[in-house]
Amino acid sequence: MPTISINLKDFEQLLGPAALGEATAGGNVLTAECLESWLPLVKGELKDHDCETGEVRVELQDSNRPDLWSAEGVARQIRIKLTGAAPAYPFFVAKPQAKRRLLVAPGLEKIRPYVAACTACGYAVTEAGLAQLIQVQEKLADIFGRKRSTVSIGLYRLPEIVFPVTYDLVKPDDARFTPLGFDNKMSLREILAVHPKGSEYGALIAGHDRVPLLRDDEGQVLSLPPIINSREIGEVRVGDRDLFVEVTGTDLVMVVLTLNILAVNLADRGAAVEPVQVTYPYETALGKSMPTPLDFGRPRSIPIQTIREALGMPLEPKQIRDALSGYGCEVRGSKDKLTVKLPPYRNDLLHAVDVVEDVAISRGYGSFEPVMPSQFTVGGLSRVEEMSDRMRELMVGLGFQEIMANILASRQELIERMRLTGSEWDRIVEVDNAMSQTFSCLRQWIVPSLLRVEAESTRSFYPHRLFEVGEVAAPDQAAELGSRTRMALGALIAHASANFSEVHSSVDLLLFYLNCPYSLEPVAHPSFLPGRAGRILLHGTAIGLIGELHPEVLEQWQVTMPAVVFELAVDQLAGEAVEKS
Amino acid sequence: MDTLSQIGSLHPLEVKVLTVLGQHQVRPLRQEDIGQAAGLEPSQLSMAVEWLLAKALLLVESEVVTPIVSLSKVGERYFEKDAPIERILSVVRDAQQTGKRITIQDLQAREGLEPSEMSGAIGSLKKEGAIRIVQGGQVEATGAPCPLAESLRTLLKDLQGAPRELHAFPEPLRRVIEHYAVKRGNPNEPFRIDDRVERRYQLTQAGQEAAQTIATQGLGDEVSQLTPELLKDGSWRTKRFRQYTISLRPPRLSAGRRHPYREFLDLVKRKLVSMGFQEMRGSLVETEFWNMDALYMPQFHPARAIHDVYFVKEPTHAREIAEPFLSRVAETHRSGGDTGSAGWGYAYDRERAKRLVLRSQGTAVSAHKLASGPAVPGKYFSIARCFRYDAVDATHACDFFQVEGIVLGPDINFRTLLGLLNLFAVEMAQAKDSRFLPAYFPFTEPSVELHVRHPKLGWMELGGAGLFRPEVTLPLGVEGPVIAWGLGLDRMAMVALGIHDIRDLFSTDLDMLRTTRGHF
Known part of the structure; x- marks a missing residue:
């Protein structure tokens, strides 16, 4: 933020x-x-x-x-x-008709339907004030207005403008003006094509034969919203006293709220703000004609009990009222109900709980004495986590060093270096908008993570015995999400004479202690040496793989020692353990 | 230590070396002469010498360092295929004769030389005056001889297969060798200069005495290892056991061990379970619905853009979102539904809700738990791997753990929320002081940030928490108040592990894993 x-x-x-x-x-x-x-x-x-x-x-x-x-x-x-006093902003108090008018042309409802505007006079813009004006304009349009798409803002020198102003719709060749940052008049089409802001924001109004344009009664262009202001009228400088402010956008409430914020900011600096009457040729949520700034907020009724319960504190109605008015809200109320209205520059009262937070902030979080939740609950781990912990303990006892790896890896590491390209194992979950290829896929097994460590650790003395218990994900058409997250144990042994029987011994002992009567069945898996790899089966279901890694795999990873591995599905073993009990 | 007990502790290899030197009395011997006389392999010999030096039975009488020149792999290649300067010179001279124009680019393309080799060679040849570069980058031979190239050829021939002492070469050639010798940072040179260290050893006074004792009295019936046979027939009674020098460093072992960061997370897990929390688990791949919509983050929320979340390539969408949750959440976003909220007031896109993403926050796991009928009172936690679209650097990892959870119960309110956070401050960070600051999270109201004074780190943000908004809990079927909390523990873990780069939490360096202790 x-x-x-x-x-x-x-x-x-x-x-x-x-x-x-x-x-x-x-x-x-x-x-x-x-x-x-x-x-x-x-x-x-x-x-x-x-x-x-x-x-x-x-x-x-x-x-x-x-x-x-x-x-x-x-x-x-x-x-x-x-x-303890909320400022008064008299310009929100509705008058029948504002003096100055802004007329909206038909057709804008399809492009950028809403506009709000006001004038602010009598405040000579200071250097610090101008810096704030520019900053707030930028932050509101960029973040709140989602890069000008829902809200954009223009500020102008009022004396140059002859009212009424029209929020118009014109063909891109039918109007010309000098945009900020340029010295000569350009057609709207040229501005959209050539001006840096044109290329940055042009897409927001593209796709129509006409574009929005703000101009005054004498045809002078104020701006091409939401792209760029006119240099003649739309460049506010230090010392300017009378300003015209407008906001255009696609969301009426956000447009009016933005103008309300700008208006109170200028009023806080001493400007006299006057509303402008905006008249639409089409219906809006706030009617066809309205003065802006406009206080569109509605009071909300909130039971005092709700606030007390949420805060866990028996506050008196007066304490709550004081807290809220001391935070800028209008409050009226009885013994058990409050009517709260936010000031017109705020629109964040979605729910009664929002008022609760205002009370807490206004009173200060430090003023609430913490209380321990008192109700008894039993803690515990999931079955998968319990099984993981058991397996990790056994692996440590078998002399393996635990590792932890990133789950994101590259296709090269997971598939290509493992010789799996085009095989039945060539299936991984890939990221659509990867930032770098290195971290663009979810690992589908643990072994590549172990090889990553092995490749980086050829200088570390041997033997190397590594394992990780961690999450993997693999595509699965039957799954709701198109893939399944599983917990897996992978282990690797590397040294000059590492072989199948050594890793087999480890699996054998591990599964003995887990009470899993397994068997091995040969498998032709491209990552392993032919004839030296197997599926680990439990009651006929595959729960893992074991084998001597293919020398080409080791070469691809630049591992210079023979390496043997096994991998086991922890969730399946956890499920098995539950069935037994 | 007296001579006798010292003799008792001698290794058989040491005895052999002592005996050889004892026979030569005080005359110093070279290492290889000792080896030959004692019949030891070089590795055995150097071990024995090392030990004897440590026991002050042996001393280094003299040490001569001789630089030896040999061809590096690059040198061998130059000998076979000519050095770059020779190749360039011959090409340029040929061109001169046939009247062809040749540029540096041509040379590089033709000879396939590395740019660094090329520029070095051209520079040397220019300096020698053997070539010149004229306009347009054209290279011409000057016709002058090139003594450098000739010296280089002589040296390559002399040294091929036969390393020689540097001092055997006359001064000008020595300079050429030194110029073209492999140096730190520049391994691609033809010559390498290695120091041959020749030491002569001689016995110390104690060593002479020991040697003499061995010569006159022998070692007796000494064994180094107690064996089953000795135990079986009782003959160990007549044997003398060699005494060990127990101050020597032992051989290295690698142990089976938990990962230090996992050890830290295990501790966190244990603490949470001890405080009555049940573990929850979730999927790495999530829908936008559970990752964000169910948490009342509007679909237009700035943190939901393409640059914040990883999207899944295939399939792009889940088949469906479970009802009634989808409809209730959709209505809550649009109008507030039955939650008492005004809603976000926009047209909720049900298709977008199915878009698959990599889980970006652990709160997604909590959302699933809320929808699955959690116990009340109930406490839940997850240590969930999450993914963020961030450039990876010392403070940002592409995937990382979030420690998060929820607490449900009729006594849950703002003050019990603060109480829970105080408990975390003490249990998780051993903090004596803590304070609470207002915070903003899209899914909680009120929201709190917990700051604690950590014994090592000073004031730091330990976590964020709040009461879930009714817009989150009611559509998921939970009526009562719910605390949502999250802890940021990675900084504490890094301090405990003595690392400064967050990427080292998932280090691929086995040495680092074997040597990191972790102070939790």
Whole structure:
């Protein structure tokens, strides 16, 4: 989730004198440590701190709280807690009609249906303020807006714009403007083809004969959303006082929420925000015409008992109300029910439990005394794990060193080097989007993992006796998931005179102690020397393989010692043990 | 130690060496002369000499180091097929005569030389003045002789099959040898210079006494090993047993042993069982449904993109997802269903739910357990192998273990969650201090991060936990509250094992596995 930069001096301004005094116990200078102590309120983690510039970097964990992804948002949450007062944002209080209008053209419902906009006047943009504007725009569009697909944002110099603004739909050759980063006018088609943002985001509006365009009443282009702004109107600089802000996208609630966040951020810096009336030619979930920003949140009724039970604490209604209003929520309530409404810049109240967490965070996790769960339960291992542990203990007793390997391996290791290409054993689970060939398949048996160690350890003194008990996966058409995960034991012996009878002795003793009367049946398996390999059978069912590895296999792995191996299906043996008991 | 008991502890090989040197009194002998006189193999001899030196019965009288030159494998090849400078010189000279133009690229292509061999040889020839490079990279012979090439040929001939002392060569040739000798970092040279160390040995005072004693009194009826025969006929009574030098290092053994990281995980497993947790197991291949949807992660969640999860190539989808879970989860994502939630409010894609992935979080195992009618009260854990789409480096592994689980019961709430985490802090990290921070996980609310003061690592994040959202538990058929917890133990394991690279948890180096002790 996003990591944002915050300038401590700017942050002090945003906190305001009252909250700053509280936060710093009257010191009035905000240090990084002091800020860090308040970050639990926003689920933030201090990443680093540059003492020279006073910049800190904070990672914000909650992906459902985009309102916190800016210095303004973090400061707001802390300020509310410290001053106990939620800020008033009068522009959310609905008026019959907003003064400025934005008209949506028909046809956009098929491409990028929604838009929200407002104006923000009287705040002269500072350097730190501009940095935050750019940062929040980027984080919201990139992460919350999924790389501009659901939400993208534009900021403009208001005095240049003649209202009403039209969110239009035009043919790519029918309009021209100078995009940010270029010096000359270009057609929309050229911008989509040539501009770096055109190639990055063009796919979002491709596939139609027309593209979205924002222009004012005199035909001046504001931007080609969600690609690029006009250089003339859409480049905000330090010192600009009057701004026009718009958000376009494919999800109405997310579009309006994004605008709400931008509006309160600007208001927190002193701007007077005024809504813009947006009128659609088609029906939306919020009607055909609405002023934006817009408080679309609905109050939710929550039984006090639910909160008490979830927290395990008999809090009084007043304590709960105080905690919630101290976290920025509107609360009204009776003895056993609360009505909670989130502020308009939040939309993360999916369920009553979300309120429970707000109460806990507002009161501080440290204020809850931990209690041990008191109910008795019996611990235990699965049968497969119990069998694995028994086998591991026996293998250690037989003088084998346990190894642990990555389950991901390459096809080369699992199939080609094992001489299995094209054979009935040439079946593995492969990854579709592998990052590297080295880790692109799930191992279907343990032996290649043992050979990987053997190949790396030719300098380690002999004999080598290795084993691993671990998971493998193999394709299985009968299985629900197309493959089955199994537990397997693989073992390898390598030294100058390693041979079949030596490894056979190990299997023999192991299965003796496991009380498994096995037999061997010859098998023609390409990984082994012909005539020196067998299937291990238990009551006629194959439970494993044993044999001398084929010299070509050893050569492929660059192993210079003879090696013999066996492999056993642990789950089958575990199942067998259960049947017996 | 007196002479007699020292003689008693001598190995038969040592006795042989002492006897030979004793016969020569104080005259120092070379190792090979001793070997010949005593009739010992070089390996036996060097063992005996080593032991005698350690016992101060023998001393090194003198040591002469002689550099010996021989042909390396590269040298043998140059002798057969000419060295690069010879080959280049002859090609360039031939070209000169036939009037052909030849460039460095031509030479390289024709002669199939390595770029490094090529540039070295061209450089040397230019320096010698035997060739020059003119415009366009064309190589020309100057007509001047090339003493370097001639010296090299002389040396290759002289040394073929017959190593010689470096000092047997005159100064100019010595310089050529040293220039073209195998060095560290440059094994592809024709000559190698090895030091032949020639030592002369002589007995110390104690050694002379011991030799004399052996010569005059003999060793008696000494045996080195008690045998069944000696025991059977009782003849051990008349034998004297050679005394051992017990301070020598023993031969190496390799033991059967658990993997140190597995030992750590076994400990974790044992602790969890002792706290009343039942083990759960799952499949390495999962559906997106169980891996994510059932955990109320919306299908548009940023961590579900192609760059976070491994998708299975074939088959791409599971045949079906068990009902009623699929329908309930679909409805919960869309509208909240019967969970009291508003839902995510999007059109849930049932086909995508079947997409097969490699399990990316252990919580998938917990989701299956919730759906299978777990006991209440109940505690469950899994140590599950998980896979993440990450570039592999010192802090990221492509597959790794997650220790995760759930706790069900009527007394489960935020405070018992904190109580459980406190228990983990003490049991798993021996931590005296711990603290709780608000956290975010898509499937829990409230969510907590557990930070502990580890005795060796200081403050560290030990795990994350929370109460499962009703959107997770209700569709899977669980009515009551459920704790979901996960522990990040790899850093602790790495400290206990003394490693700094997470990849070493799955090390392929047998020596490392044989020598790592692990301090848990």
